[in-house]
Amino acid sequence: MIAAIASRIANHRAHLPALRLWAGRGFWAVTDQALFAGTNFLVNILLARWLDPVEYGAFAVAYSIFLLLGTLHTGLWTEPMLVYGSGRFRESFTAYQRILLGYHWRFGALVFLLFGLLAATFWLLGQPPLARSFAGLAVAAPLVLYLWLVRRGAYVLLEPRFAAYAGLAYLAIFLGLVAFLYLIGWLDTTTALVCMGVSAWVAGVWVALRVRAAASDRDVGPTGGEVLARHWGYGRWALLAGALSWIPGNIYFTVLPGAYGLKEAATLKALSNLVMPVLHFNGALAGLFVPVFVRVRANGRLLPVVKRALRILLVPPLVFLLGVLLAGETLMDWVYGGKYDAAGLSWLALNPIMAAFTGTCGAVLRAVERPDRIVQVYATTAAVSSTVGLASVIWAGLTGAVFAIVATNAIAAFLFWHGARRYTLS
Secondary structure (H helix, E strand, C coil), rough: HHHHHHHHHHHHHHHHHHHHHHHHHHHHHHHHHHHHHHHHHHHHHHHHHHCCCHHHHHHHHHHHHHHHHHHHHHHHHHHHHHHCCCCCHHHHHHHHHHHHHHHHHHHHHHHHHHHHHHHHHHHHHCCCCHHHHHHHHHHHHHHHHHHHHHHHHHCCCCCHHHHHHHHHHHHHHHHHHHHHHHHHHCCCHHHHHHHHHHHHHHHHHHHHHHHHHCCCCCCCCHHHHHHHHHHHHHHHHHHHHHHHHHHHHHHHHHHHHHHHHHHHHHHHHHHHHHHHHHHHHHHHHHHHHHHHHHHHHHHHHHHHHHHHHHHHHHHHHHHHHHHHHHHHHHHHHHHHHHCCCCCCHHCCHHHHHHHHHHHHHHHHHHHHEEEEEEEEHHHHHHHHHHHHHHHHHHHHHHHHHHHHHHHHHHHHHHHHHHHHHHHHHC
16 A cells, blocks of 8 residues: 555656646746737737827728738748647758748748838828838838747747747837837837837847757758648638638728728727737637547537636626726726727627637637638628628728627627537537
8 A cells, every 4th residue: 555655656756847847838838928918918008098099090900901911921831830840840840940931031022012012002192191000011010920930939849938038028129119219209100010020020030049049950851842832731721711800800990091080990999909808818718728628529528618618718708898887988098098988898898708609619619620610600700791890880980890890709609609519519
């Protein structure tokens, strides 16, 4: 008996170093996500507070286009890299990443030319705020996407602390630069976006050097054609899903300025900013549910675990909604210094509740290997947003946009629930 207990204690002690290692990696991964989400949140809050509403509206339009670009880049570069960098090209990761970066910079050159052309077009059309925003985006977009790509290389090597350090550097450099420009009166959408790009480039170069030093190539690297073929074969579905998922939350920023002016776009962005922390927090939790659901499905215990996961995800949104109902106007005044009206915030505060259903049920569909169902949901909500949603915006402006966002999120929640229901009951 004593010998058996001693043997168990010895086994537990033998596993402690591995447990500590994975706990440490988990800590750094969570820290990295928190830093990048927090940086994006602070960027939007500070710019909304410091910039004129028209300037911030132009920033909101440009940033929404950047997010579309980001979903396309993630689908074709980052997501496949996480798979192939950890598997097929693990023994030649440095050479593999060098090829990816080569394609990235070619893509970045095209992005620079495209946004530069848009900036010139808006300038000729008499829209200086939009011209300045797209001029800044021409510089920032390739550099920020570079950081997104190389920081994920740290995850391939199971070194998320590199990404977390880069996130901290990005936050510190950006805040320092924009605060300095604000104090000397040079802060506008162009300089803000250039600061974002410079900060991303510095942090990206640092993490890329650390990843390169940590990697050890044992095999000859793949050819560029092989990398291109594999990334396209894997990433085209992620590309489609990303493009479709962008439409319901961002298309209104491209329509509001033309119909009602940049101030309306600024107000919608200011309202949306306050909802984002809850959505990011729940999105991070929902990502952890997929491997859990895969395991419990094999044991026939999927339904009770899904219910428990949904209850967990519903707590933060319900607390947030209660806070908005009690002190929404006070929150808006405190965060933005009285620049923006709180009308519509209570309705947008419903989105995290519906996103809890979307995140949980979406995790179920991923666990049962049905990404096609996810694409179908995104296609439906994209169609609704592009028709009924746009009509609502044109008819009622900001109020119509808020209604459309809430309605499409409700439709998405129902469709995800309906799609996942058959797998949780079977």
